[in-house]
Amino acid sequence: MGSNSSSVNNIPNAQELMQETGFSAAHILRLHERFEFLDKDKRGQLSPQDFGALPELALNPIGDRIIGAFFSPGHFQQETGNVSLSPLSRQETVDFASFVRILAHFRPTETNRTRDGAQQEPVNSKTRKLKFAFQLYDQDRDGKISRAELLQVLRAMLGIQVTEEQLQSIAERAIQEADLDKDDAISFDEFRKSLEKVDIDHKMSIRFLR
Numbered sequence: 001m002g003s004n005s006s007s008v009n010n011i012p013n014a015q016e017l018m019q020e021t022g023f024s025a026a027h028i029l030r031l032h033e034r035f036e037f038l039d040k041d042k043r044g045q046l047s048p049q050d051f052g053a054l055p056e057l058a059l060n061p062i063g064d065r066i067i068g069a070f071f072s073p074g075h076f077q078q079e080t081g082n083v084s085l086s087p088l089s090r091q092e093t094v095d096f097a098s099f100v101r102i103l104a105h106f107r108p109t110e111t112n113r114t115r116d117g118a119q120q121e122p123v124n125s126k127t128r129k130l131k132f133a134f135q136l137y138d139q140d141r142d143g144k145i146s147r148a149e150l151l152q153v154l155r156a157m158l159g160i161q162v163t164e165e166q167l168q169s170i171a172e173r174a175i176q177e178a179d180l181d182k183d184d185a186i187s188f189d190e191f192r193k194s195l196e197k198v199d200i201d202h203k204m205s206i207r208f209l210r
Protein backbone atom coordinates (compact mmCIF):
# COMPACT_ATOMS: atom_id res chain seq x y z
CA MET A 1 0.00 0.00 0.00
CA GLY A 2 1.60 3.19 -1.19
CA SER A 3 5.11 1.86 -0.90
CA ASN A 4 7.24 4.31 -2.80
CA SER A 5 9.74 1.96 -4.45
CA SER A 6 11.42 1.66 -1.08
CA SER A 7 14.51 -0.44 -0.94
CA VAL A 8 16.38 -1.84 1.98
CA ASN A 9 19.46 -0.05 0.64
CA ASN A 10 17.95 3.26 1.68
CA ILE A 11 17.87 2.19 5.30
CA PRO A 12 21.01 3.04 7.26
CA ASN A 13 22.84 0.01 8.68
CA ALA A 14 20.31 -2.36 7.17
CA GLN A 15 22.92 -4.99 6.34
CA GLU A 16 24.40 -4.96 9.84
CA LEU A 17 20.96 -5.18 11.38
CA MET A 18 20.06 -8.14 9.20
CA GLN A 19 23.22 -9.94 10.22
CA GLU A 20 22.80 -9.15 13.85
CA THR A 21 19.12 -10.01 14.19
CA GLY A 22 18.52 -12.56 11.45
CA PHE A 23 15.74 -10.51 9.93
CA SER A 24 15.40 -10.73 6.16
CA ALA A 25 15.54 -7.68 3.91
CA ALA A 26 11.76 -7.88 3.58
CA HIS A 27 11.37 -7.86 7.36
CA ILE A 28 13.67 -4.88 7.74
CA LEU A 29 11.73 -3.01 5.09
CA ARG A 30 8.44 -3.79 6.77
CA LEU A 31 9.77 -2.78 10.17
CA HIS A 32 11.11 0.41 8.68
CA GLU A 33 7.68 1.23 7.31
CA ARG A 34 6.20 0.60 10.73
CA PHE A 35 8.86 2.77 12.32
CA GLU A 36 8.25 5.64 9.92
CA PHE A 37 4.54 5.35 10.46
CA LEU A 38 5.01 5.64 14.23
CA ASP A 39 7.58 8.41 13.91
CA LYS A 40 5.08 11.21 13.55
CA ASP A 41 7.51 14.11 13.70
CA LYS A 42 10.02 12.39 11.38
CA ARG A 43 13.04 12.88 13.60
CA GLY A 44 14.07 9.26 13.35
CA GLN A 45 13.31 8.67 17.03
CA LEU A 46 10.31 7.21 18.78
CA SER A 47 9.02 8.36 22.15
CA PRO A 48 7.03 6.11 24.50
CA GLN A 49 3.87 7.85 23.29
CA ASP A 50 4.61 6.93 19.69
CA PHE A 51 4.40 3.27 20.65
CA GLY A 52 0.86 3.76 21.83
CA ALA A 53 -0.17 3.73 18.18
CA LEU A 54 0.76 0.05 17.85
CA PRO A 55 -2.51 -1.83 18.34
CA GLU A 56 -0.65 -5.02 19.27
CA LEU A 57 0.73 -3.23 22.29
CA ALA A 58 -2.21 -0.99 23.08
CA LEU A 59 -4.38 -4.09 23.42
CA ASN A 60 -1.81 -6.06 25.35
CA PRO A 61 -2.39 -5.87 29.12
CA ILE A 62 1.34 -5.70 29.74
CA GLY A 63 1.94 -3.56 26.65
CA ASP A 64 3.42 -0.75 28.70
CA ARG A 65 6.03 -3.12 30.09
CA ILE A 66 6.91 -4.26 26.61
CA ILE A 67 7.16 -0.64 25.53
CA GLY A 68 9.42 -0.08 28.55
CA ALA A 69 11.75 -2.73 27.16
CA PHE A 70 12.46 -0.54 24.16
CA PHE A 71 13.69 2.20 26.44
CA SER A 72 16.19 0.16 28.41
CA PRO A 73 17.67 -1.97 25.66
CA GLY A 74 20.88 -2.77 27.53
CA HIS A 75 18.88 -4.53 30.18
CA PHE A 76 17.02 -6.66 27.71
CA GLN A 77 20.03 -7.46 25.60
CA GLN A 78 22.03 -8.94 28.40
CA GLU A 79 23.53 -12.22 27.38
CA THR A 80 24.04 -14.06 30.61
CA GLY A 81 21.78 -15.22 33.38
CA ASN A 82 23.24 -12.82 35.90
CA VAL A 83 21.28 -9.67 36.28
CA SER A 84 23.49 -6.89 37.48
CA LEU A 85 22.26 -4.42 40.03
CA SER A 86 24.05 -1.47 38.52
CA PRO A 87 21.76 1.32 37.44
CA LEU A 88 20.84 0.82 33.82
CA SER A 89 20.59 3.73 31.52
CA ARG A 90 17.19 4.46 30.18
CA GLN A 91 16.78 6.19 26.89
CA GLU A 92 14.30 8.92 26.20
CA THR A 93 13.79 7.85 22.64
CA VAL A 94 14.42 4.85 20.43
CA ASP A 95 16.10 4.90 17.05
CA PHE A 96 15.47 2.43 14.27
CA ALA A 97 18.36 0.12 15.18
CA SER A 98 17.19 -0.25 18.79
CA PHE A 99 13.65 -0.77 17.58
CA VAL A 100 14.77 -3.66 15.39
CA ARG A 101 16.98 -5.18 18.07
CA ILE A 102 14.16 -5.36 20.58
CA LEU A 103 11.69 -6.72 18.04
CA ALA A 104 14.17 -9.43 17.13
CA HIS A 105 13.24 -11.12 20.43
CA PHE A 106 9.86 -11.77 18.88
CA ARG A 107 11.12 -13.26 15.65
CA PRO A 108 10.03 -16.88 15.38
CA THR A 109 12.87 -19.32 15.98
CA GLU A 110 13.91 -21.41 13.03
CA THR A 111 14.33 -24.98 14.12
CA ASN A 112 16.38 -26.48 11.32
CA ARG A 113 19.04 -23.91 10.98
CA THR A 114 22.57 -25.07 11.54
CA ARG A 115 24.79 -22.33 12.70
CA ASP A 116 28.45 -22.23 12.06
CA GLY A 117 30.70 -22.20 15.05
CA ALA A 118 31.46 -19.06 16.92
CA GLN A 119 28.24 -17.19 16.41
CA GLN A 120 26.62 -15.83 19.52
CA GLU A 121 23.29 -17.11 20.63
CA PRO A 122 20.62 -15.60 18.40
CA VAL A 123 18.45 -12.98 20.02
CA ASN A 124 15.33 -15.02 19.34
CA SER A 125 16.60 -18.22 20.95
CA LYS A 126 14.33 -19.77 23.52
CA THR A 127 16.59 -18.74 26.38
CA ARG A 128 16.65 -15.11 25.32
CA LYS A 129 12.91 -15.06 24.82
CA LEU A 130 12.49 -16.44 28.31
CA LYS A 131 14.94 -13.86 29.59
CA PHE A 132 12.95 -11.13 27.93
CA ALA A 133 9.70 -12.41 29.40
CA PHE A 134 11.30 -12.79 32.84
CA GLN A 135 12.40 -9.18 32.79
CA LEU A 136 8.88 -8.03 32.06
CA TYR A 137 8.00 -9.40 35.49
CA ASP A 138 11.14 -8.48 37.35
CA GLN A 139 10.51 -4.76 37.49
CA ASP A 140 13.00 -3.96 40.25
CA ARG A 141 15.63 -5.98 38.40
CA ASP A 142 16.96 -7.90 41.33
CA GLY A 143 16.98 -11.12 39.31
CA LYS A 144 13.94 -12.58 41.07
CA ILE A 145 10.22 -12.39 40.60
CA SER A 146 8.77 -11.59 43.99
CA ARG A 147 5.24 -12.38 44.99
CA ALA A 148 4.32 -8.70 44.61
CA GLU A 149 5.81 -8.56 41.11
CA LEU A 150 3.95 -11.67 40.08
CA LEU A 151 0.73 -10.24 41.44
CA GLN A 152 1.19 -7.02 39.47
CA VAL A 153 1.46 -8.90 36.19
CA LEU A 154 -1.38 -11.26 37.00
CA ARG A 155 -3.55 -8.33 37.94
CA ALA A 156 -2.76 -6.60 34.65
CA MET A 157 -3.38 -9.73 32.60
CA LEU A 158 -6.43 -11.12 34.33
CA GLY A 159 -7.84 -7.82 35.48
CA ILE A 160 -11.53 -7.73 36.10
CA GLN A 161 -12.10 -11.37 35.33
CA VAL A 162 -10.99 -12.53 38.75
CA THR A 163 -11.34 -11.41 42.34
CA GLU A 164 -8.42 -10.30 44.46
CA GLU A 165 -8.73 -13.52 46.40
CA GLN A 166 -8.49 -15.61 43.27
CA LEU A 167 -5.47 -13.60 42.15
CA GLN A 168 -3.74 -14.26 45.45
CA SER A 169 -4.33 -17.96 45.19
CA ILE A 170 -3.16 -18.13 41.57
CA ALA A 171 0.03 -16.31 42.56
CA GLU A 172 0.45 -18.56 45.57
CA ARG A 173 0.17 -21.68 43.48
CA ALA A 174 2.51 -20.37 40.80
CA ILE A 175 5.15 -19.57 43.39
CA GLN A 176 4.75 -22.89 45.18
CA GLU A 177 5.17 -24.76 41.93
CA ALA A 178 8.11 -22.79 40.62
CA ASP A 179 10.01 -21.89 43.77
CA LEU A 180 12.40 -24.79 44.12
CA ASP A 181 14.78 -23.26 46.69
CA LYS A 182 11.91 -21.94 48.83
CA ASP A 183 13.03 -18.34 49.07
CA ASP A 184 9.52 -17.20 48.23
CA ALA A 185 10.58 -15.73 44.89
CA ILE A 186 11.14 -17.06 41.39
CA SER A 187 14.66 -16.90 40.02
CA PHE A 188 15.36 -17.05 36.30
CA ASP A 189 16.33 -20.73 36.51
CA GLU A 190 13.14 -21.53 38.37
CA PHE A 191 11.18 -19.52 35.84
CA ARG A 192 12.81 -21.40 32.98
CA LYS A 193 12.13 -24.78 34.56
CA SER A 194 8.52 -23.97 35.27
CA LEU A 195 8.01 -23.00 31.64
CA GLU A 196 9.82 -25.98 30.17
CA LYS A 197 6.63 -27.42 28.77
CA VAL A 198 5.26 -24.15 27.46
CA ASP A 199 5.68 -23.22 23.84
CA ILE A 200 7.34 -19.89 24.53
CA ASP A 201 8.34 -19.50 20.92
CA HIS A 202 4.75 -19.54 19.81
CA LYS A 203 3.65 -17.22 22.58
CA MET A 204 6.37 -14.72 21.87
CA SER A 205 6.00 -14.42 18.13
CA ILE A 206 4.17 -11.22 17.43
CA ARG A 207 1.87 -11.20 14.47
CA PHE A 208 3.06 -7.99 12.93
CA LEU A 209 6.32 -9.57 11.86
CA ARG A 210 4.53 -11.77 9.39
Ligand code: CA
Nearest residue numbers: 138142144146
Ligand atom coordinates in the same frame (compact mmCIF):
# COMPACT_ATOMS: atom_id res chain seq x y z
CA1 CA B 1 12.31 -8.54 41.39
Ligand code: CA
Nearest residue numbers: 179181183185
Ligand atom coordinates in the same frame (compact mmCIF):
# COMPACT_ATOMS: atom_id res chain seq x y z
CA1 CA C 1 13.19 -19.35 44.51
